[in-house]
Amino acid sequence: xxxxxxxxxxxxxxxxxxxxxxxxxxxxxxxxxxxxxxxxxxxxxxxxxxxxxxxxxxxxxxxxxxxxxxxxxxxxxxxxxxxxxxxxxxxxxxxxxxxxxxxxxxxxxxxxxxxxxxxxxxxxxxxxxxxxxxxxxxxxxxxxxxxxxxxxxxxxxxxxxxxxxxxxxxxxxxxxxxxxxxxxxxxxxxxxxxxxxxxxxxxxxxxxxxxxxxxxxxxxxxxxxxxxxxxxxxxxxxxxxxxxxxxxxxxxxxxxxxxxxxxxxxxxxxxxxxxxxxxxxxxxxxxxxxxxxxxxxxxxxxxxxxxxxxxxxxxxxxxxxxxxxxxxxxxxxxxxxxxxxxxxxxxxxxxxxxxxxxx
Numbered sequence: 001x002x003x004x005x006x007x008x009x010x011x012x013x014x015x016x017x018x019x020x021x022x023x024x025x026x027x028x029x030x031x032x033x034x035x036x037x038x039x040x041x042x043x044x045x046x047x048x049x050x051x052x053x054x055x056x057x058x059x060x061x062x063x064x065x066x067x068x069x070x071x072x073x074x075x076x077x078x079x080x081x082x083x084x085x086x087x088x089x090x091x092x093x094x095x096x097x098x099x100x101x102x103x104x105x106x107x108x109x110x111x112x113x114x115x116x117x118x119x120x121x122x123x124x125x126x127x128x129x130x131x132x133x134x135x136x137x138x139x140x141x142x143x144x145x146x147x148x149x150x151x152x153x154x155x156x157x158x159x160x161x162x163x164x165x166x167x168x169x170x171x172x173x174x175x176x177x178x179x180x181x182x183x184x185x186x187x188x189x190x191x192x193x194x195x196x197x198x199x200x201x202x203x204x205x206x207x208x209x210x211x212x213x214x215x216x217x218x219x220x221x222x223x224x225x226x227x228x229x230x231x232x233x234x235x236x237x238x239x240x241x242x243x244x245x246x247x248x249x250x251x252x253x254x255x256x257x258x259x260x261x262x263x264x265x266x267x268x269x270x271x272x273x274x275x276x277x278x279x280x281x282x283x284x285x286x287x288x289x290x291x292x293x294x295x296x297x298x299x300x301x302x303x304x305x306x307x308x309x310x311x312x313x314x315x316x317x318x319x320x321x322x323x324x325x326x327x328x329x330x331x332x333x334x335x336x337x338x339x340x341x342x343x344x345x346x347x348x349x350x351x352x353x354x355x356x357x358x359x
Contacts (some may be wrong), residue, residue, distance in 0.1 A: 037068035042090035045235035047228030096319025109341035116345035225253035
């Protein structure tokens, strides 16, 4: 079951002096245009699904959505992975379509096919200082985590500017993001303000300042209890077969203090319980009660969870297999999505050229 919109926290525009937006009533008037993207690094897993993809599917009901395969962004930290990008892009489209993204309602496209992203990136790069980019907390974390001291490329440093171009070229009003992406989004908002200030348009401002929509499942546990990540080898793919799901769940992390079946457990620190809340929400409360009171063992708990997850992803696997069996249809969907995105981006760049008096 896909999540309802009550699980989103809508973030308002930031004040001119900075600071993250406050939460507002989700019943308030919502933005109309959304842009979000994923880097094509292989088949998607449960963390991608709960943190972004399932939310994207539900957003289609209320927003004009643009969803992007961010292939240029792979180059910032994984230049050696370029031979894999084309195949991974295809896999990503299959996962998206299987999960329920509708190419009739949403624009599904590949970043590198829309050259207007690169032009706007160049223009926005003139409006930001090196110091501002270096102060980005997400950038600092990447440098530390990837041990890149002295090995930082200009493209990596300018990653948030390209991300800003991705968003602003569709004049998006909102961006579904994780908490760790909020600093990048604030830079996007700054870029919009600076462009609008330097190049005031005759009628309305060229760029709106996009807000952030943050999901409560932004960080999803892997089979070892840490955040689900390909680099940690703790993932379960959303296209996994029933047999693969059952085998992955068997050794999954539970309460390490619960050594015997008769010991009471703590579901709050158990990855399996988090999965229950997502895939078997109607049974989550009972599961937690029986765990705390030693009324159900971990083996039984995992077995029930596995069957719930198999059922949850069955429609996705079926839709994905249907698209995979029809490569001509898949190529047509990709081409049409890119053309629709290109038309929007060209219109935006016409506004940019007019405001700047160039082009």
